[in-house]
Amino acid sequence: MPPALDAAPVGGVPPGPAAGAVPGAAPPDDPPLLSVVVPVRNEGPNIAPLVDEIEAALAGVAHEIVYVDDGSTDDTPAALRAAAARAPLRHLRHRASCGQSAAIVTGVKAARGAWIATLDGDGQNDPADIPRLLARARAEEAAGGPVLVAGHRVRRRDGAVKRVTSRIANAVRARLLGDATPDTGCGLKVFPRALFLELPHFDHMHRYLPALVLRQGGRVVSEPVGHRPRLRGRSNYGTLDRLAVSLFDLVGVAWLQRRWKRPVVEKP
Numbered sequence: 001m002p003p004a005l006d007a008a009p010v011g012g013v014p015p016g017p018a019a020g021a022v023p024g025a026a027p028p029d030d031p032p033l034l035s036v037v038v039p040v041r042n043e044g045p046n047i048a049p050l051v052d053e054i055e056a057a058l059a060g061v062a063h064e065i066v067y068v069d070d071g072s073t074d075d076t077p078a079a080l081r082a083a084a085a086r087a088p089l090r091h092l093r094h095r096a097s098c099g100q101s102a103a104i105v106t107g108v109k110a111a112r113g114a115w116i117a118t119l120d121g122d123g124q125n126d127p128a129d130i131p132r133l134l135a136r137a138r139a140e141e142a143a144g145g146p147v148l149v150a151g152h153r154v155r156r157r158d159g160a161v162k163r164v165t166s167r168i169a170n171a172v173r174a175r176l177l178g179d180a181t182p183d184t185g186c187g188l189k190v191f192p193r194a195l196f197l198e199l200p201h202f203d204h205m206h207r208y209l210p211a212l213v214l215r216q217g218g219r220v221v222s223e224p225v226g227h228r229p230r231l232r233g234r235s236n237y238g239t240l241d242r243l244a245v246s247l248f249d250l251v252g253v254a255w256l257q258r259r260w261k262r263p264v265v266e267k268p
Contacts, residue, residue, distance in 0.1 A: 030062075031112040031113060031114070032062040032063045032064045032088075032112060032113045033061060033062045033063065033113055033114060033115060034058070034061055034062070034063040034064075034113045034114075034115045034116075034117060034130075034134060035063065035064050035065075035066050035107075035108075035111030035112060035113030035115070035116050035117070035193070036054055036058070036063060036064070036065045036066065036116075036117045036118075036119055036127075036130065037066045037068070037104060037107035037108055037111060037116055037117070037118050037119070038050070038065065038066070038067045038068070038107070038118075038119050038120075038121045039067075039068050039070055039100050039103030039104050039107065039118075039120075039121060040067060040068070040069055040070065040072065040076060040103075040121035041069070041070040041071060041072050041076075041097055041100075041103075041121075042072045042073060042074045042076060043072070043074075043076055043121045043122060043232075044072070044074045044075035044076045044078070044079045045079075045232040046121060046122055046123045046232050047067075047076065047079035047080055047082075047083055047121075048079060048082070048083055049123060049232075050119075050121065050123050050127070051065065051083045051087050051089060053126075053127045053128070054087075054119070054127045054130075055087055056127075056128075057127040057128045057129075057130055057131060058127070058130065058131065060131075061131065061134070063088065063113065064088045064089070064090065064111070064112060064113060065087060065088060065089040065090070066089075066090050066091070066092070066107045066110055066111050067080055067083075067089065067090070067091040067092070067107075067121070068091070068092050068093070068094065068103040068104070068106045068107040068110075069091060069092070069093040069094065069103075070094050070097050070098060070099070070100070070102070070103040071093075071094045071095065071096045071097035071098070072093075077091075077093065090110065092106055092107070092110055094106065098203075099203050099204070100204075100206055101201070101202070101203055101204055101205045101206045101207075102203065104118055104206050105201050105205075108193060108196050108197065109197070111193055113193060114192065114193060114194075115134060115137065115138075115190060115191070115192060115193065116190065116191055116192070116193050116196060117130050117133065117134065117188070117189070117190045118187055118188065118189050118190075118206070119187055119188055120187030120188070122230050122232075123228065123230065123231060123232065124187075124227055124228050124229070124230055125151070125186070125187050125188040125225070125226075125227070125228075126188075126225065126226040126227070126228060128226070129151065129188060129223075129225040129226060130188070130190070132223065133149045133151065133188065133189075133190040133223050133225070134149075134190050136149050136190075136221070136223055137149040137190045137191065137192075140219065140221055141192070144219060145217075145218065145219065146191075146192055146194075146195045146213075146216075146217070146218040146219070147191070147192075147213075147218055147219045147220070147221060148189060148190070148191040148195070148209060148210060148213045148218060148219070148220050148221075149189065149190045149191070149221055149222075149223050150181050150183065150184065150186060150189050150209070150210055150220060150221070150222050150223070151183065151186040151187075151188035151189060151222075151223060151224075151225035152182050152183045152186060152222040152223060152224050152225060153183055153186050153225060153226075153227040154224045154225075154227075155226075155227060156227055176250055176254055177208070177211040177250070177253060177254060177257065178211075179208075179210040179211040179214060179220065180210075180220065181210040181220055181222055182222055183222065184207055184208065184209065184210050184211075185207060186225065186227075187206075188225050189209060191209075191213070195213065195216065195218055198216055199212045199213070199216060200212065200256060202252070204249050207249065208249065208253045211253055211257065212253070212256075215256060215257050215262075216262070217262050
């Protein structure tokens with residue numbers, strides 16, 4: 001992960017009765033069940049609509065929203081301050097852009113919920129899918145231990161180039177890493193916070209979460225989710241940028257898999 005990470009809290013849920021009055025919010029002193037972590041960079045026009053959708057989807061769930069502004073240069077900071085005044089939202093900011101993985105790590109570390117849902121900030125993931133993924137994650141954990149539920153965008157609403165490159169990358173990755181996940185690039189995932197904090201953190205690690213969770217002894221299941229076209233702004237983490245480092249990332253994650261033996265601890 002890039003070393004120049006400066007994540008300072010710059011907003012939050014107002015203290016006192018106002019915070020408790022937000023629909024779906026946990027009481028101010030109690031940790032919520034779920035923290036929705038949203039990494040963003042120059043997504044000012046998407047902040048308010050997405051926050052409204054998250055709130056509507058999680059009206060019956062004790063939750064918080066943690067946005068991490070990855071060095072935006074547009075009106076994202078102002079949009080986050082406005083959203084924090086009316087929703088259980090906290091936001092942090094990287095002084096300079098450090099990448100999506102760094103933003104997710106910052107958000108998960110700051111989160112208070114036992115469960116984490118990650119969500120892309122461009123509005124293409126549908127927050128209405130979160131409760132279903134959370135329910136499955138809790139059921140899977142009760143049945144067999146720590147689990148990551150990965151969204152599977154069955155019908156991608158991206159351009160042809162992105163769809164083709166993702167299909168190729170998924171096939172190569174699955175063959176090399178054996179992570180048995182059809183769509184690791186989907187930003188919508190649900191997992192225990194404690195499990196994520198045990199994983200190795202590095203740039204672009206969010207694309208390899210299934211393989212890293214399996215390495216850690218957890219399980220991975222996929223759940224079909226909706227996918228929508230981008231309506232506002234443009235992508236800030238480009239396809240060519242991802243392709244340029246994907247080979248090195250694959251080799252690095254494969255090395256991590258082979259250089260770790262998970263011990264089985266017995267009582268003496």
